Structures are given as C-alpha cells and as structure tokens.
Amino acid sequence: MNKRGHVLNAVFLAVGLGFVLEPAGDLATFRTIAAVFVPLVLGALFPDVDTHFGKHRKTLHNLFVLGIVAGYPIFFDNLQWVWLGVVTHYILDVLGTTRGIALFYPIWDEEFGAPVGVPVSSDFSDAMMLAITAFELTVAAGLVYVLPEYLPDAGASLPF
Numbered sequence: 001m002n003k004r005g006h007v008l009n010a011v012f013l014a015v016g017l018g019f020v021l022e023p024a025g026d027l028a029t030f031r032t033i034a035a036v037f038v039p040l041v042l043g044a045l046f047p048d049v050d051t052h053f054g055k056h057r058k059t060l061h062n063l064f065v066l067g068i069v070a071g072y073p074i075f076f077d078n079l080q081w082v083w084l085g086v087v088t089h090y091i092l093d094v095l096g097t098t099r100g101i102a103l104f105y106p107i108w109d110e111e112f113g114a115p116v117g118v119p120v121s122s123d124f125s126d127a128m129m130l131a132i133t134a135f136e137l138t139v140a141a142g143l144v145y146v147l148p149e150y151l152p153d154a155g156a157s158l159p160f
C-alpha cells in the first residue's frame with residue numbers, strides 16, 4: 001500500500017474507533033477520535049521509513065519493531081496508540097497487497113502475504129483499503145463489545 005492508502009486507513013480507523021469506543025456521538029466520541037488520530041497516523045507511516053533506511057518491507061515491518069513500539073506505553077508511558085498504527089500498516093501490507101512483509105525479520109527474510117491482495121498501483125487498492133478498514137473496525141467492535149475483559153481500559157490512557 002502507498003502512503004496515501006496508509007494515511008487514509010489510519011484516519012478512517014481513528015474515526016471508527018472513536019465511535020466504537022464512545023458510540024454516543026457526543027464530546028467523548030470526538031475526544032477519543034482526537035486522542036487516537038495523530039498517534040494512529042504516525043504509527044501507520046512509521047514502517048515505510050524503511051524505504052529509505054534499511055530494507056523495505058523488512059527492517060521496520062516485523063514483530064520485533066512492533067514489540068518495541070508496543071513497549072513504549074508500558075515502559076515509558078508515552079506513544080499510546082502508535083502501536084495500533086503500526087499494526088494497521090502491517091495488516092494493510094499483508095492483506096491488501098500482493099507482496100507481504102517479513103514478519104520475522106531479521107531472523108527470517110521470508111515475506112508473508114495473503115492471496116487476497118492487489119498490486120499497490122491497482123485501481124482497486126482504495127477499495128481494498130476500505131474493505132480492510134471495515135474488517136479492522138469489525139474486529140475492534142467485536143473485541144470491545146464481545147470480549148471487553150481482554151482489553152485495557154482505553155479511557156484510562158486519556159489525559160483528560
């Protein structure tokens with residue numbers, strides 16, 4: 001997926017998460033959207049830094065990097081929600097494109113994809129991005145409403 005696709009995916013995901021986490025459509029909804037919007041977009045942009053530093057779809061497209069980013073809220077109490085932007089970037093590259101990513105780099109160079117993706121330059125890449133975003137929001141809603149006991153308190157990380 002190109003930068004435009006990753007940014008739009010993160011934007012739609014942020015807005016959708018606002019309504020999944022605070023469905024009333026009131027101030028709390030928009031406060032949640034504001035809280036997750038920039039971190040999600042930054043996280044969604046981060047992995048493709050490896051187009052200039054390292055090996056693309058390998059150096060910053062793996063579980064080791066995701067673990068580091070996900071550790072920041074736990075160990076430093078910052079970068080909340082950035083990990084989710086990285087996750088959505090990985091999902092979009094794996095499900096939405098024909099190439100896949102090297103999830104286990106640097107231990108294993110193999111790039112893993114799914115047979116449902118389209119070429120990055122395809123006329124269908126926007127439709128694929130929207131379908132994957134809808135899938136992600138369905139999973140998020142399922143977690144929030146069906147399996148809430150497995151989630152951290154999302155509101156607890158908001159500073160207001």
Ligand SMILES: [Zn+2]
Pocket residue numbers: 001047048057061089093
């Ligand atoms: Zn990527």
